[in-house]
Every structure is written in C-alpha cells, then in structure tokens.
Amino acid sequence: MQRDVGSLPLAPALRARLVAAGFQTAQELLDTGPCGLSKEIGISKEEALEALQVVRQECHSDATQTAGAPGTSRKCTALELLEQEQAQGFIITFCSALDNILGGGVQLTKITEICGEPGVGKTQLCMQLAVDVQIPECFGGLAGEAVFIDTEGSFMVDRVVDVATACVQHCQLIAEAHQEEDHLKALETFSLESILSHIYYFRCRDYIELLAQVYLLPDFLSEHSKVRLVVIDGIAFPFRHDFEDLSLRTRLLNGLAQQLIIIANDHKAAVVLTNQMTTRIGQSQSTLVPALGESWGHAATVRLIFHWDNNQRLATLYKSPSQKESTIPYHITVSALL
Amino acid sequence: MAPKKLRRARLSQELCERLSRYQITTCQDFLCLSLLDLMKVTGQSYRNVQKLLCKVSLACAPKMQTAYEMKVRRAVNPSSAFLSTSLHGLDKVLHGGVPCGSLTEITSPPGCGKTQFCIMMSVLATLPVSMGGLDGAVIYIDTESAFSAERLVEIAGNRFPAYFDSDEKLFSMTRSIYLYRELTCGSVLKRIKSLEEEIISKKVKLIIIDSVASVVRKEFDTKLQGNLTERSNFLARGASLLKYLAEEFSIPVILTNQITTWLSNGLAIQADLVSPADDLCLSEGASGGGKRESGSVTAALGNTWSHSVNTRLILQYHDLPTRQILVAKSPVAPFSAFFYTVEKSGFVLQETDSE
Numbered sequence: 001m002q003r004d005v006g007s008l009p010l011a012p013a014l015r016a017r018l019v020a021a022g023f024q025t026a027q028e029l030l031d032t033g034p035c036g037l038s039k040e041i042g043i044s045k046e047e048a049l050e051a052l053q054v055v056r057q058e059c060h061s062d063a064t065q066t067a068g069a070p071g072t073s074r075k076c077t078a079l080e081l082l083e084q085e086q087a088q089g090f091i092i093t094f095c096s097a098l099d100n101i102l103g104g105g106v107q108l109t110k111i112t113e114i115c116g117e118p119g120v121g122k123t124q125l126c127m128q129l130a131v132d133v134q135i136p137e138c139f140g141g142l143a144g145e146a147v148f149i150d151t152e153g154s155f156m157v158d159r160v161v162d163v164a165t166a167c168v169q170h171c172q173l174i175a176e177a178h179q180e181e182d183h184l185k186a187l188e189t190f191s192l193e194s195i196l197s198h199i200y201y202f203r204c205r206d207y208i209e210l211l212a213q214v215y216l217l218p219d220f221l222s223e224h225s226k227v228r229l230v231v232i233d234g235i236a237f238p239f240r241h242d243f244e245d246l247s248l249r250t251r252l253l254n255g256l257a258q259q260l261i262i263i264a265n266d267h268k269a270a271v272v273l274t275n276q277m278t279t280r281i282g283q284s285q286s287t288l289v290p291a292l293g294e295s296w297g298h299a300a301t302v303r304l305i306f307h308w309d310n311n312q313r314l315a316t317l318y319k320s321p322s323q324k325e326s327t328i329p330y331h332i333t334v335s336a337l338l
Numbered sequence: 339m340a341p342k343k344l345r346r347a348r349l350s351q352e353l354c355e356r357l358s359r360y361q362i363t364t365c366q367d368f369l370c371l372s373l374l375d376l377m378k379v380t381g382q383s384y385r386n387v388q389k390l391l392c393k394v395s396l397a398c399a400p401k402m403q404t405a406y407e408m409k410v411r412r413a414v415n416p417s418s419a420f421l422s423t424s425l426h427g428l429d430k431v432l433h434g435g436v437p438c439g440s441l442t443e444i445t446s447p448p449g450c451g452k453t454q455f456c457i458m459m460s461v462l463a464t465l466p467v468s469m470g471g472l473d474g475a476v477i478y479i480d481t482e483s484a485f486s487a488e489r490l491v492e493i494a495g496n497r498f499p500a501y502f503d504s505d506e507k508l509f510s511m512t513r514s515i516y517l518y519r520e521l522t523c524g525s526v527l528k529r530i531k532s533l534e535e536e537i538i539s540k541k542v543k544l545i546i547i548d549s550v551a552s553v554v555r556k557e558f559d560t561k562l563q564g565n566l567t568e569r570s571n572f573l574a575r576g577a578s579l580l581k582y583l584a585e586e587f588s589i590p591v592i593l594t595n596q597i598t599t600w601l602s603n604g605l606a607i608q609a610d611l612v613s614p615a616d617d618l619c620l621s622e623g624a625s626g627g628g629k630r631e632s633g634s635v636t637a638a639l640g641n642t643w644s645h646s647v648n649t650r651l652i653l654q655y656h657d658l659p660t661r662q663i664l665v666a667k668s669p670v671a672p673f674s675a676f677f678y679t680v681e682k683s684g685f686v687l688q689e690t691d692s693e
Contacts, residue, residue: 011383117644154669158670195405196409208365211370248370251372
C-alpha cells in the first residue's frame with residue numbers, strides 16, 4: 001500500500017502528471033477516488049477509473065505476495081523443488097549413452113543448447129526429440145506435443161516419418177512382449193498420423209519473425225496445454241548476418257533467453273535450441289567455439305557440443321548444473337540417433 | 339522482403355503517426371524496442387503495450403502447420419519433392435534425388451565435373467514429369483563462363499535419344515534454359531534479388547549458380563582485415579535469399595563450390611571441416627589421428643556457408659578416368675560414395691558388384 005506512484009505501470013504521461021500533482025503513494029490515489037482524481041489531474045472520469053483499477057490490481061498482487069499466498073508467487077522451499085524434480089519426467093532420446101550423460105534425458109523446465117558443426121546431427125536430434133516427447137506414459141514417455149520453430153529450413157518431413165515409424169514399431173514390440181492392457185490401449189492412439197499432427201511447425205525466415213513468434217508462444221502454449229517441448233532449430237542463423245549493431249543483438253538475444261526461461265518454467269516444457277559453431281582465430285591456431293558470443297553462453301542451462309573425431313561422431317556435455325562433463329560416441333541410423 | 343510497415347499490422351492511424359515521430363515505422367523497429375521504451379513512445383500503460391506487442395507479432399509471425407499437413411502436401415504430388423538425377427544409386431540414397439525447397443552444393447577440385455553435372459541437371463529439369471523431370475525452365479547463373487551450349491545439346495541427345503529425336507525438341511529444350519553471366523558479387527546478388535519475378539513469369543523449376551566460390555574468392559581476400567565479415571555477410575544474405583526462393587516456389591537450387599587447401603603448420607583452419615567426408619585425404623585413408631599432411635583440402639567459403647547449405651555432394655578423383663561422388667551432408671542420407679565416369683551422355687555411374 002505504500003507503493004510509490006512513480007513505479008506503477010500506468011501510461012508515462014499520466015504518471016508524470018500524478019507525480020507533478022503531488023501524489024506520492026498508491027494509497028493516496030485509492031483514497032481520492034475516480035471523481036476527485038479526474039478533477040485534480042484534469043482527465044476524464046473513465047480514464048481515472050481505469051488508472052485506479054490498474055493501481056488496485058497491482059496493490060492486490062503485491063499484498064498476496066507479502067502474505068505468502070501460493071500460486072502467484074515464485075518461491076518455494078528446496079524440499080518442494082526436490083519433490084518436483086524427482087517427479088518430473090525427462091524426454092528420452094533413445095540413445096542410452098546420451099540419456100546417461102544428461103542424467104536421464106532432456107530435462108523439462110530447462111533450456112538445453114546443442115552446438116555443433118554443420119552436418120553433425122543437431123537437426124536429427126531435434127526431430128527425434130519431437131517424436132520422443134509424444135511417447136505415451138505407459139512406455140516411459142511424457143505423452144506431450146512439440147513445437148518446432150525452424151529458421152534454417154532443414155526440417156525434412158520424410159525424415160520425421162522415418163523416425164516416427166521406427167518409434168511406433170519399437171513401442172509395438174514392447175507391448176507385444178509385455179501384453180498389458182494399458183499398453184495396447186495407448187498404442188491405438190499412438191500412430192504415425194497422430195505423431196505428425198502433434199508437431200506444430202513454424203518457419204521463421206528472419207529474426208523479426210522469430211521474435212514475433214516467441215512473443216506469441218505463451219498464448220499458443222496456453223491453448224495447446226499438452227506441449228512439452230519447444231525446439232528452435234537454428235537460433236544463431238537469423239542473428240549472424242545483417243547485424244551491424246552488436247549491442248542490439250545482445251539485447252535481443254538476452255530478451256529472447258529470458259522469455260524462453262519463463263515459457264519453460266510456466267508451462268513445464270523443455271526448450272531445446274541449436275547453435276552453430278564459429279571460428280575463433282587465436283595467435284597460433286584457430287578453434288571452434290559456439291556462435292553468438294560469450295554472453296549467450298549464459299543463457300542455456302545445459303550445453304551439449306557435437307563434434308567429430310576422425311570418423312566418429314561424439315557428444316560432449318559441456319555445461320550442466322547436475323551432471324559432470326563427459327563425452328560419448330553416437331551414430332545416426334535410419335531410425336534414430338543411437 | 340522489406341520490413342512490414344506498422345500500418346499493415348492494423349494499428350490505429352494516430353498511433354502510427356505518433357510512432358513515426360520517433361522514427362518507428364516498421365514492425366522491425368517496434369519489436370526491437372524494450373517494453374519500457376515502448377511505453378514511452380506509445381504513451382500507453384504496461385498492459386496495453388503488451389496487447390500492442392501481441393498485435394504486431396501476429397502480423398509478423400509465420401503461420402503454423404503441423405508436420406502431418408506437410409506430409410500430406412508432399413504426398414499429393416510426390417514427384418515434385420525431388421529432381422531425379424537419373425543416377426539410380428544416388429537417387430535411392432537421397433530418397434528421390436536433389437531435394438526441392440532446399441540448397442544443394444556440389445564441391446570438387448577443378449576439372450572433376452561440377453559444370454558437367456550442372457549441365458546434366460539442366461537437361462533433366464526440362465524433361466516432362468513422366469520422365470522424371472520437372473517440366474520447367476532453368477535459370478543458370480554462370481560466373482566462370484564455363485557453360486557450353488554444344489555440350490548441353492550433346493548430353494541431351496546422347497542421354498535421351500528416344501526423347502530428343504528431332505531438332506525441334508532439342509531447340510525447345512535449349513530455349514527454356516536462361517543463362518546469365520555475372521562476374522561480380524554485387525551483380526550476382528542483384529540477379530538473385532530479381533529472380534522472384536522471373537521464376538513466376540518464366541515458370542522456372544531449377545536455379546543453378548556455377549560457381550559461388552569463384553566470384554567470392556576473387557573479390558574477398560580473407561587475410562585482409564574486415565573482409566572476412568564482409569564475405570560472410572554477402573554469403574549469408576545470398577543464402578537466405580536463395581532459401582526463400584527455394585521454399586516459396588518448392589524448387590531445387592544447385593550451387594557449386596571450390597576446394598581450398600589449408601596448411602597444417604600455421605593457421606590451420608580446422609573449422610572448415612564439415613564432416614570427415616569433406617577432408618578428402620582422410621577419405622582416401624592418407625592420414626589419420628589428427629595428423630595433417632601439409633596441403634590438405636577442404637570445401638571453400640568457410641563454416642557459415644557450410645551451415646547454410648542443406649545437402650552437400652563432393653566429387654573427387656579416383657583412378658582416372660573413374661571419379662567418385664560422395665554424399666557428405668544430407669538430412670536424409672548417410673555417407674555414401676559412388677564411382678562414375680564422364681561420358682558423352684554426361685555422368686554414368688559405375689555399378690558395383692554389391693548393388
């Protein structure tokens with residue numbers, strides 16, 4: 001109730017007039033009432049009423065926060081968090097070595113970044129995750145849906161069909177081996193058609209479309225509440241050319257990262273981003289580092305780097321809050337990433 | 339693709355006028371501002387500004403489609419998803435041929451047959467759909483002046499003698515191949531920008547640029563300061579324009595690239611290594627374990643370019659006259675290699691015993 005008038009989310013012109021008229025706290029505004037306010041400031045009664053409604057809502061949410069009411073606030077004890085983390089599922093990748101180093105799979109409510117050279121398998125893994133997130137719960141999956149935001153145009157429907165077909169076959173084999181009631185029932189709805197219909201695909205051609213799409217994502221996810229995975233394939237591509245103003249780029253990327261963290265937390269979804277590698281020319285040699293700069297490295301919670309060693313593809317867990325750094329080999333087969 | 343003006347995002351007239359006083363006229367300017375800046379320039383409350391943001395985003399955001407809709411659309415006309423290369427083994431591995439709607443790069447040392455491949459693909463694109471072609475025109479942007487019309491006619495006559503049985507048919511095929519000679523980066527970019535209208539008016543079904551590397555490497559010397567970023571900017575802009583054309587019209591785009599050498603002592607640009615298949619000495623088993631002999635080769639134009647192309651085919655010498663074609667990068671195909679020779683009729687794959 002002691003909130004300063006200057007900090008209320010009103011229109012700036014109105015705010016300036018209130019401060020100039022001498023109002024200091026929100027309580028003063030509420031006590032004056034709409035008619036008094038309109039006479040003193042010189043605005044219409046409707047505008048005054050609107051402003052007061054905003055003030056009241058702000059103060060109400062402030063009050064509930066200080067009273068410690070659950071739901072609107074974002075605080076909880078570590079014990080509650082532990083229970084939540086243990087209960088929450090992972091998106092398995094079908095590559096057991098990769099799942100192991102990730103601690104079970106791709107985690108929900110966190111941002112995972114996959115960096116790698118071109119052709120190493122980042123898009124393959126994303127397409128696989130978009131299929132794996134839909135596996136029914138009785139088979140160990142999350143029964144969720146996926147949003148795929150493509151900036152590079154490398155999404156190939158035929159490949160997703162291959163992966164999805166293999167996944168359905170795999171589940172059918174499990175169901176035959178175990179012969180349980182709920183397995184068979186789940187298989188009725190888990191078909192190629194349903195998998196493909198639940199991958200929502202957006203093709204963003206430049207960074208403006210990407211920004212616009214991320215602004216609209218929270219509404220989209222509220223409508224489609226079963227979405228558990230948001231993939232942005234190629235977060236680097238739209239930001240790497242045509243950007244003279246590097247500070248604008250850093251600001252936009254940071255804003256994007258923040259929005260994605262909020263989306264991941266609010267909707268209990270996993271966010272997976274793919275990044276490119278760029279050459280850093282040093283004194284004696286040049287090394288490959290993830291693109292988009294040093295500050296972007298802070299955006300993702302988990303970072304995986306895919307690279308080559310002779311003819312073998314390797315995945316290295318580079319950054320993770322709970323698992324230690326390790327490297328594993330993997331292959332890309334017709335049906336999956338193994 | 340000029341940025342969208344705010345008026346078309348259905349914002350009110352007075353709001354647009356107010357914003358233009360702050361030099362914010364396009365959706366791009368609007369979305370790049372932070373929320374506090376937006377409150378200041380629009381003079382609205384926090385909640386209203388969020389609503390405005392949603393409105394402008396709706397105007398800019400792409401339309402959603404499910405993967406199922408995409409598959410159904412592909413299934414409706416399956417032949418239009420690929421341009422068959424008429425090389426059976428290669429087509430099988432690539433699930434049909436050169437994919438439509440994405441960029442395919444052919445890279446090789448000089449003289450292996452890139453231009454021959456491009457000329458062959460031009461003939462194939464003009465063939466009717468029943469013969470595996472796309473029944474359309476071809477735009478051929480030639481930066482090295484290497485295109486030979488006589489060779490075009492020779493390949494057509496020898497590869498499809500039954501179809502091109504009369505001069506009339508040959509001439510109508512040659513009439514649908516539009517050749518542009520561009521010799522500088524700027525003119526290549528200008529030409530690509532003008533292609534959108536040409537594609538619609540001439541019913542073009544294939545774009546070939548032979549070669550990207552020669553014109554870029556002529557103009558940009560990467561040892562000079564600032565040139566590396568200029569070059570990357572040019573390549574990235576060209577790549578995004580071509581991708582837009584490829585996807586918008588669902589046509590294949592073929593680009594050719596050169597091979598560059600890098601020295602193992604000194605600045606070893608290991609970054610240019612896209613995949614083991616790219617490192618040609620590795621695939622021949624010459625070196626291993628990270629040891630690089632001096633003068634190893636890799637595809638030119640750098641890392642950013644390698645990210646932009648979706649499919650990469652590498653041609654290289656084997657035992658003359660046999661050469662090898664490798665699928666180095668493809669979203670649908672694993673690494674594969676085929677042997678071929680260049681004959682009168684173009685490329686001829688050598689069938690291996692295991693086929």
